[in-house]
Amino acid sequence: MSDRQKTHAAAAAFDYVEEGMTLGLGSGSTAEIFVRMLGERVRNGLNIKGVPTSDQTADLARDVGIPLLDVDHVDQIAVTIDGADEVDGRFQLIKGGGGRHLREKLIARASDLMVVIVDESKLVSTLGQFPLPVEVDPFGFSITARQIYQALSKAGVSKPDVQLRRKGDGLDPFITDGGNYILDCGCGEIPDASAVDVGLKDLPGVVEHGLFLNMARVVIVGEDHQARVMEL
Incomplete structure (x- = not known):
């Protein structure tokens, strides 16, 4: 059921993707679904470039045919699409279950918009149950x-x-x-x-921590039959 919810969330994120954009490509299971979907769209003619937030994401993006930019050669990142381990009602996040939160935060901060894609299990009233x-x-x-x-x-x-x-x-x-x-x-x-x-x-x-505060402006929650889009 969770995979279905993640797929619905990832699919809904394409409402924020436009031709010619440079996209930050997040890490984790839901972001991986998005990257695979994005690769299919690139093969069907979508013109975008990606900036990966981890070595694993970079490898996947190359495998599915997404053209990548070196982060040090990027002038602007329009949108970053990434997952989260916890999201509260103020769009505060805990990230880093995969150990990539430093690069995820760097890319998200450099983006005009951060879109978070999660399944329902990631929604919490107060952060902290996830380490x-x-x-x-x-x-x-x-x-x-x-x-x-x-x-x-x-x-x-x-x-x-x-x-x-x-x-x-x-x-x-x-x-x-x-x-x-x-x-x-x-x-x-x-x-x-x-x-x-x-x-x-x-x-x-301390190099960096997994609290992402005042960064996400869109949270897409995958449900069993659809996705719910929330915006600040």
């Missing part, structure tokens, strides 16, 4: 982890649980596309996302 990913420099990461715990506590998170993300084997640390570690922060509930944002940005070991 908040924080990308950190590997140097001194245990020191950074303690400081992240303190920052989250100060911002009102009750008993945060900060854990190093590991690869599937459970032994080695997960490494991001940028060569960094990720600390997954179990928060349960984030009462003040803005306070968390400010607190984490003050820490020297």
Whole structure:
């Protein structure tokens, strides 16, 4: 059922795609569905260019025939289409379950419009059930982890649980596309996302975190038989 909802959300995102656009191509399962659909439209004559947010997305885009631009050679990104791990009623997001939130945020910030495509399970009243990913420099990461715990506590998170993300084997640390570690922060509930944002940005070991605030202006929610489009 979730795949059907994701497909409906991805299909509805094409209402925001126009001929000649440069598009930010997000990462994750729903964004992957969109990229596959986009490849089909490109093969049918749609003229667009993509800027991928991850190595995995870049590989998929090439496989389905989407022409790509190097991010350092892009003047303007019209629309970024991306998924999310959580979305609240103010269009605040948690992203980074796949470990690509740094590049996703960079591309989204450089875009005129961010469109988020999700299934119904991603909608929440308050962010925090999904662990908040924080990308950190590997140097001194245990020191950074303690400081992240303190920052989250100060911002009102009750008993945060900060854990190093590991690869599937459970032994080695997960490494991001940028060569960094990720600390997954179990928060349960984030009462003040803005306070968390400010607190984490003050820490020297933090590269980026998975809170996307004041960025998404369109959220498309895939339902069983259609998609619901919400705009700010």
